[in-house]
Amino acid sequence: MSAETPELSKPTTHQGILAWVEEIAQLTKPRDVHWCTGSDDEWVQLTDSLVETGTFVRLDESKKPNSFYCASDPSDVARVEDRTFICSVDEKDCGPTNNWMDPGEMKAIMRKLYDGCMAGRTMYVIPFVMGHLEADKPMFGVEITDSAYVVSSMRVMARMGSHVLRRMEELADAGEDVEWVPALHSVGMPLAEGQADVAWPCNETKYIVQFPEERMIWSFGSGYGGNALLGKKCYALRIASVMARDEGWLAEHMLILKLTSPQGVTKYVAAAFPSACGKTNLAMLEPTIPGWKVESIGDDIAWMKIGDDGRLWAVNPEYGFFGVAPGTNEHTNPNAMRTINKGNSVFTNVALTEDGDVWWEGLENPPAKATSWKGEPWTPESDELSSHPNSRYCTPIKQCPILADEYDDPRGVPIDAILFGGRRKTTIPLVTEARDWVHGTFMGATLSSETTAAAVGQVGLVRRDPMAMLPFIGYNAGDYFNHWINVGKDNDASKLPKIFYVNWFRRDEDGGFLWPGFGENSRVLKWVIERIEGQAAAVETPIGHVPTPESLDIDGLDMTPEAVTAALDVDVEEWKAELPGITEWFEKFGDHLPAVLWTELDGLKARLGA
Ligand SMILES: Nc1nc2c(ncn2[C@@H]2O[C@H](COP(=O)(O)OP(=O)(O)O)[C@@H](O)[C@H]2O)c(=O)[nH]1
Numbered sequence: 207m208s209a210e211t212p213e214l215s216k217p218t219t220h221q222g223i224l225a226w227v228e229e230i231a232q233l234t235k236p237r238d239v240h241w242c243t244g245s246d247d248e249w250v251q252l253t254d255s256l257v258e259t260g261t262f263v264r265l266d267e268s269k270k271p272n273s274f275y276c277a278s279d280p281s282d283v284a285r286v287e288d289r290t291f292i293c294s295v296d297e298k299d300c301g302p303t304n305n306w307m308d309p310g311e312m313k314a315i316m317r318k319l320y321d322g323c324m325a326g327r328t329m330y331v332i333p334f335v336m337g338h339l340e341a342d343k344p345m346f347g348v349e350i351t352d353s354a355y356v357v358s359s360m361r362v363m364a365r366m367g368s369h370v371l372r373r374m375e376e377l378a379d380a381g382e383d384v385e386w387v388p389a390l391h392s393v394g395m396p397l398a399e400g401q402a403d404v405a406w407p408c409n410e411t412k413y414i415v416q417f418p419e420e421r422m423i424w425s426f427g428s429g430y431g432g433n434a435l436l437g438k439k440c441y442a443l444r445i446a447s448v449m450a451r452d453e454g455w456l457a458e459h460m461l462i463l464k465l466t467s468p469q470g471v472t473k474y475v476a477a478a479f480p481s482a483c484g485k486t487n488l489a490m491l492e493p494t495i496p497g498w499k500v501e502s503i504g505d506d507i508a509w510m511k512i513g514d515d516g517r518l519w520a521v522n523p524e525y526g527f528f529g530v531a532p533g534t535n536e537h538t539n540p541n542a543m544r545t546i547n548k549g550n551s552v553f554t555n556v557a558l559t560e561d562g563d564v565w566w567e568g569l570e571n572p573p574a575k576a577t578s579w580k581g582e583p584w585t586p587e588s589d590e591l592s593s594h595p596n597s598r599y600c601t602p603i604k605q606c607p608i609l610a611d612e613y614d615d616p617r618g619v620p621i622d623a624i625l626f627g628g629r630r631k632t633t634i635p636l637v638t639e640a641r642d643w644v645h646g647t648f649m650g651a652t653l654s655s656e657t658t659a660a661a662v663g664q665v666g667l668v669r670r671d672p673m674a675m676l677p678f679i680g681y682n683a684g685d686y687f688n689h690w691i692n693v694g695k696d697n698d699a700s701k702l703p704k705i706f707y708v709n710w711f712r713r714d715e716d717g718g719f720l721w722p723g724f725g726e727n728s729r730v731l732k733w734v735i736e737r738i739e740g741q742a743a744a745v746e747t748p749i750g751h752v753p754t755p756e757s758l759d760i761d762g763l764d765m766t767p768e769a770v771t772a773a774l775d776v777d778v779e780e781w782k783a784e785l786p787g788i789t790e791w792f793e794k795f796g797d798h799l800p801a802v803l804w805t806e807l808d809g810l811k812a813r814l815g816a
Pocket residue numbers: 479480481482483484485486487488505529530532533534538710711719722723724727
């Protein structure tokens with residue numbers, strides 16, 4: 207179908223979508239327009255064409271059926287936080303933690319970039335819904351992209367296709383005001399007549415832009431997941447956090463898991479860790495303690511609303527996992543391995559083995575020879591890594607062998623505990639329980655973590671990453687803290703989840719991890735649940751309640767009692783050293799910072815004797 211004649215065979219009766227697609231086609235001037243159906247045939251056509259252009263390499267059917275290897279341009283491997291903007295009408299609404307530009311100014315710049323940017327390419331229209339199509343208010347979106355890689359990844363990561371469009375039409379025909387998020391993406395590499403394409407088109411100039419008032423996303427220049435699969439970080443976190451503020455709910459960077467005790471008692475836990483700090487691993491955990499069972503509901507994003515019963519109910523708006531590959535193996539995350547071994551997956555920036563499989567650092571059985579993510583010959587003796595540290599697998603959630611049935615329930619699950627966690631070598635104990643909701647909000651608001659390869663920039667720098675949402679809060683972070691405080695104030699605190707602060711990444715003097723992590727994190731989950739049930743003991747410390755060494759189940763754990771004590775230790779001097787950083791952090795927000803957080807800080811200081 208040609209861009210100029212959509213009226214010949216209207217793919218939808220939804221006038222708003224038709225008009226937007228027409229407007230974008232006029233601006234970007236693609237060779238043709240394809241309305242994505244989400245069908246199996248379409249997947250075959252897309253992936254075949256990606257193989258033909260050299261973007262994908264088909265993996266061996268016996269190892270990873272219907273799966274593909276893909277290497278990006280070496281410059282386009284992660285989220286670009288310095289190129290990410292919140293273009294609110296008023297700069298104050300963007301706040302000090304985000305980049306801002308006047309929306310009119312940004313649109314003028316980007317319209318120039320978009321002008322003719324899809325020349326020689328197909329423009330794909332992807333109708334999608336984040337969360338359930340049967341939700342009270344389905345969260346629709348339409349992504350326009352000129353990247354077939356993005357279409358194939360969106361098909362894994364979000365519920366998309368004709369059925370979504372039909373539902374939007376049905377609701378519109380019934381007179382409902384169907385809201386949907388227009389999400390425009392281009393790799394920013396038009397093709398001149400006869401110009402050959404490259405395997406990973408992208409542009410040095412990148413913009414990842416959210417217009418919060420308009421609930422609109424414009425992305426340019428990158429094909430990387432977090433920058434280009436616009437349903438994920440851009441919609442389900444940045445735009446949704448603004449919707450959540452306006453409507454009284456929470457859009458959070460959290461995994462959701464279901465935990466069942468040996469007695470058959472079920473609890474639901476949500477946990478916020480910054481990118482590449484262990485969400486996917488915890489979400490699919492295989493407990494090492496007998497009789498306990500974990501089932502997954504989500505690994506990255508939780509939308510949480512207060513239910514009629516006063517409890518906080520969470521859904522995972524996504525449909526797939528976009529997981530960090532390096533470090534994933536049969537020991538650390540066997541359920542992720544089982545999920546991806548079922549196939550139907552895309553692997554980006556890992557190594558390709560000679561027998562048509564993929565490999566990455568940390569996976570068992572290194573191949574004698576492989577092709578690195580940079581397309582170079584690689585052997586275990588090579589100095590360079592085979593895979594980029596932020597290489598990813600993109601795999602359907604339905605393939606997860608421990609997916610909880612509740613995953614498909616539009617109501618979601620009632621959350622019993624919220625964990626905040628970061629990657630800190632020192633100071634932060636293995637687990638600390640907040641005294642109450644406000645104290646838990648303080649813990650979240652002051653969360654700090656070392657930067658990782660999930661974003662472009664230096665790795666290993668400690669920075670504040672409030673609620674693991676620093677790059678994803680779509681408005682003023684001070685107002686966001688206030689929103690958290692209000693959720694506690696406006697609701698029955700006894701029904702809200704209890705809040706905990708965890709750190710799997712504390713180190714010993716030799717630089718090794720103090721805590722073995724992964725499946726052993728089930729011991730911490732057990733303590734958390736026992737605290738909620740009023741069963742486990744704790745020591746009251748200046749920073750909150752930490753386990754007594756006896757209350758943490760370390761039966762069968764290969765760890766000295768000294769190491770356990772060190773993992774749980776609250777070092778007053780280390781904590782005093784944290785205080786100036788927290789003060790400086792809070793000062794950034796001026797009037798926007800809720801006063802009760804200053805009160806919390808004063809209380810902490812007093813308890814530390816500072
Ligand atoms: N030491 C340690 N590393 C972990 C743990 N959980 C995850 N990791 C590593 O942290 C990296 C990111 O983990 P992942 O679960 O993908 O993080 P996500 O981006 O938050 O989903 C991987 O290399 C993991 O192997 C843990 O409990 N202990």
